[in-house]
Amino acid sequence: MDTIKVGIIQQSNCADVENNKQKLAKNIRDVASRGAQLIVLQELHNSLYFCQTESTEKFDLAESIPGPSTEFYGKLAAELGVVIVTSLFECRAKGLYHNTAVVFDSDGSIAGKYRKMHIPDDPAYYEKFYFTPGDIGFRPIKTSLGTLGVQVCWDQWYPEGARLMALRGADILIYPTAIGWESSDTPEEKSRQLEAWQTVQRGHAVANGLPVITVNRSGHEPDPSGMTNGISFWGHSFIAGPQGEFLAHFGEAEENAVIEVSLKRSETVRQWWPFLRDRRIDEYSEITKRFID
Numbered sequence: 001m002d003t004i005k006v007g008i009i010q011q012s013n014c015a016d017v018e019n020n021k022q023k024l025a026k027n028i029r030d031v032a033s034r035g036a037q038l039i040v041l042q043e044l045h046n047s048l049y050f051c052q053t054e055s056t057e058k059f060d061l062a063e064s065i066p067g068p069s070t071e072f073y074g075k076l077a078a079e080l081g082v083v084i085v086t087s088l089f090e091c092r093a094k095g096l097y098h099n100t101a102v103v104f105d106s107d108g109s110i111a112g113k114y115r116k117m118h119i120p121d122d123p124a125y126y127e128k129f130y131f132t133p134g135d136i137g138f139r140p141i142k143t144s145l146g147t148l149g150v151q152v153c154w155d156q157w158y159p160e161g162a163r164l165m166a167l168r169g170a171d172i173l174i175y176p177t178a179i180g181w182e183s184s185d186t187p188e189e190k191s192r193q194l195e196a197w198q199t200v201q202r203g204h205a206v207a208n209g210l211p212v213i214t215v216n217r218s219g220h221e222p223d224p225s226g227m228t229n230g231i232s233f234w235g236h237s238f239i240a241g242p243q244g245e246f247l248a249h250f251g252e253a254e255e256n257a258v259i260e261v262s263l264k265r266s267e268t269v270r271q272w273w274p275f276l277r278d279r280r281i282d283e284y285s286e287i288t289k290r291f292i293d
Contacts, residue, residue, distance in 0.1 A: 008039075043087045085101060101113060139168060
């Protein structure tokens, strides 16, 4: 396909999982009614972002894949004839959990999944307590619309994953995300964080000659422990073209949008800027080392 109409859903969540799913279903139907063919949801969209604290009770949110949520979103994909990129808390086995993106094709089938590879462990983002690093690798997922290079949130800071997705034939890079500010951050620090987040992902678009789709959550979520003032998720979901240009850019509030994205343009840009041709693959062996002393 030369172009795809992409639906982005940036929403806030509450503590009621069923409420969040029904809200998402309404928003999915909204963008589908406006012509969206590919719909991308934010990270861990079924619930609040539970990783602000470490609590074994939160493992009750996890479910198997296939499971109830894959049935729910698969039915929506089939009903509307759209491809949906979801982000779920996967229970792979007792005591073994992943942060997993699941992609549904337009017939409702599971086209593939990706388990988050880079797992953060920062104040209010205690993901290492919950998630085992992914073991599927950086493998794009083939759908009826094209091949999707899906990763999740913290992965978006690492150029290696984006490159490997591109080298394996991804047509688009996609990042479901949950990132925000702590209340003690100054306005200047907030601006630096947001600009760094946008810049590194736009760099993936430029370096690989591919569009990038990033969908973040919005709204304030309190810290259940009361140790911090919670996270204000900054929204600012966006789509960048293969030269890093903004094709769409949200603000902080909840929003749905449908944006047309050219896949044909990637070929043209790669002909102008043949970065893949000029890579010195004979000199990159040390990239697999932790650090070079």
